[in-house]
Amino acid sequence: MTELNGIDVTFRICGAAGDGSLAAGSFLNRAAARMGYHIMNIDLYPAEIRGFGKSVAHTRISDRPVQTPGSLADCLVSLNDLHAITELDTLAEGAVILYDSKPPNYVEEDEAIAGFIEPGMIGYGIPLGELSSIATKSARSRNIVALGALSGIFHLPSEYLRDAIRERFTRKSEEIAESNIRAFDLGLEYANTRLVKADAIDFEERVPGARDDVVIVSGNEAVARACLDAGVRLYAGYPITPATKIMEILAKELPKQGGVVVQTEDEISAIGHIIGGGFAGKRSITATSGPGLSLMSEFLNLAVMAEVPVVVVNGQRGGPSTGLPTKTEQSDLNIAVFGGSGDSPRPVLAPADVTECHKLTVKAFEVAEAFQTPVILLTDLFLANRVEDITWPEGDLAIWGRYENRIADPVAAEDFKRFVITPDGVSPRSIPGTPGLHYPATGLEHDERGMPEYSPENHLRMTEKRYLKFNTLRDAWPAPVPEGADGELDVGIISWGSTIGSAREALEHLHTTDMNAGGLFPRLIWPLHEDALKEFSSRSRNLIVAEGNYSGQFANMVEAVVCREVIRITEIPAGPIPSERIIEVAGGLNR
């Protein structure tokens, strides 16, 4: 996505596991963010755990905030030609390919990426291995040589890249750091003295505005940080892609705050643990993916029925079953909203970006406690793993205290009704151990005191109670604010979760045309703000719902509310839906 008037360049650094492509990507991200550029990075790697699988660092660098990682790359760095050849169809027109011009041995036919460079592409051959060996006595720093070459070819300020490299390697030793700096400098020098620049990408040594407060964070890291900020006391989980990173971070950090991390034997046990934690009045969370959420269904119902606050983060990936463990998808919406026996309402939140991964995780705890319910936070692999430049929210976390966390007054101990019917459906709860405020907590239908009670009248009253607090939450949560044009719209775009970025980018483009376009992007996915959807629909001549699943799970929900057929962009491209796809569909509509 090269923009010649500004900087907007997408890189793909591709190698086999161990080639350092992801490390090179992280240096590039860090340096660019510190220069003041906006970045979005996603690391791509295969599902199979083996030594030589392909790994790709995909990084977009822009002088404007970016909503998506960009679908096509402007520059491909090959650290392994066999893998990089499979990336050729991800390249934009006029893309640059940087490759090792002196590999140690001849390769067989069609195994060298240089053999695929065609008119319309620009190839820069650099003796990556040879220069690395000169600098570090091994070919392992080819990635660093390549970074130096990128700095030289595209005039990326080199000192920022050197700093990023030095920071990382100094942790190992000063000597390793300096040898890698030598590798970087050799790549830079080679590009400056031996290559004739033939491409149009030029950072012009510009530093838009150096930032010290910026952090480079993934969605998973933001969720973990939010857990720490929100005062979580218990994390229980079973490892699964793409959620494991959250547990890895909390395993290190949570005990420092007096919390506990338990790696359980499976996901059923994990949710069982956190229901115990939530029941005990401690903020508790688990993180999983589709297969894990499926296993958790019954315990989620227990949390609904027993009105226990817990947070479940679900990093969606391709399904069903084990599915596509390392490919993103938004196809767990149905199970998040509807999965479970009986009428089992539970709030579902979906952040749009990394910053919102933090904000909505904090918010999820607040909602869980205030409405005494399990809350599901739907991220996805793309959002969980992608890296953005953000600044952490300021200390007061303004969303604290918006909802009341109702704890029963011990004075009421004489006639404590844990599930008392209230005007908003929320009953004061007690913390176990509070004298006189003990009660039966059960998955059976119960009366206001918690005693099992199966009469149809009671079941209706308690079901209405559970839905009443659900509706109270919807009314308390700010309705989504339409973005883009006011008034009558040629096209209205509705989306959710990580696809919001693509939809927003599409809107930006449509606003440069004569098309009147607007967007509505709810973060509270369930319960839906029906009035907001109806109002937006009534203004939209064409209504698109864009989401990363096959069956149009959100489109189905929206259609039921707006009572009209929507135009579905429901794709499972193994990556985020490109904004170009939404633009293409919107551009072809009758107005």
Added chain:
Amino acid sequence: MASEHYVIIGNGVAANAAVDILRQGDPDSRITVISREFFPFYYRHKLRFVISEELQEDQIVVRPPAHYREQNIRLRLGQEVQRVDLKEKTLYLKHMEKVHFTRLLLCCGGWPRIPEVHYTYRHHFTIVKGLSHAREFKEKLAGVKRVLMVGGDLVSLRITETLLRMGREVLFLIDRDSFWPLTLTDEIRTEFAERLTKHGAEVLIDDEITGIEEVAGIEEGTSGYEVTTRREKRISCDLVGAFFGLVPNVEFLFSSGLDIDRGILVDDHLQSRNPDVYAAGDCAQIWNPAINNYWVSIGWENARLLGEVAARNMLGESATAGAPKESALDYEGLKINTSWWHIYD
């Protein structure tokens, strides 16, 4: 036949004529074209219009890469063959990739020739053989007022016309022995000189360079050359265009075991001593029983015919490269047969 992999080195007219015949005659075969130039097949004689900016580069393209994709032909541009192993039937490319063939056609053309006597000055010369040279020539012309043309070949006359039309001063140094591929008679030399002069060029006859020194250019802030000649003339100019014709591009074949003289020695079926290797175009030195000697073709049409002959033989037919088609340089009514050569220094 489905297992054949025809590899053609070169992407000029001979190569492309051969490709058409091969694809037609063997639709299921693999065909790979490898070219050192990173540009699709183009009209070389139109390079001067690129220099004068009368044409854009894409306007001189004969065949875009899409054509090859449609024909299921693998086009490898900007790739250089460094070595040929005939025993293994393998080409070794500069970027460290091996390409295997069953039959090989060499259409690797020629390189700009610099006579030994002028070799010392090669770094000061600007040449025009391919598109990259034309680009370079065009860029250099930006600050140029006066151009010295040395040597002289068929291309140089047209470039001189172009330069004059672009408002540059041209001094043409015609040396009898270096006007490739001919040895000029005094009469022809005089006739050339008259015509060049009529167009506005200054002409020096029967003289040659004895020294070139880089100095400040004619225009302030530019660099240029001070050229001295055998007749003790001192010539100031901004650019020295060198046009001494071509030598077959065969260096990468020296270790292959093929018979190489000036070009690749082939019989009149264009087959080398290796039955699976053929050559056509500027790089082939072709046995002609009629003159009992080898000859090298010149010109677009001859190259095209040779490409076709080679391809037919690669397909198993028996075609012969006959006497080259006559083609004459017609320069203002001065006609000279320039279709082939067989001797030079």
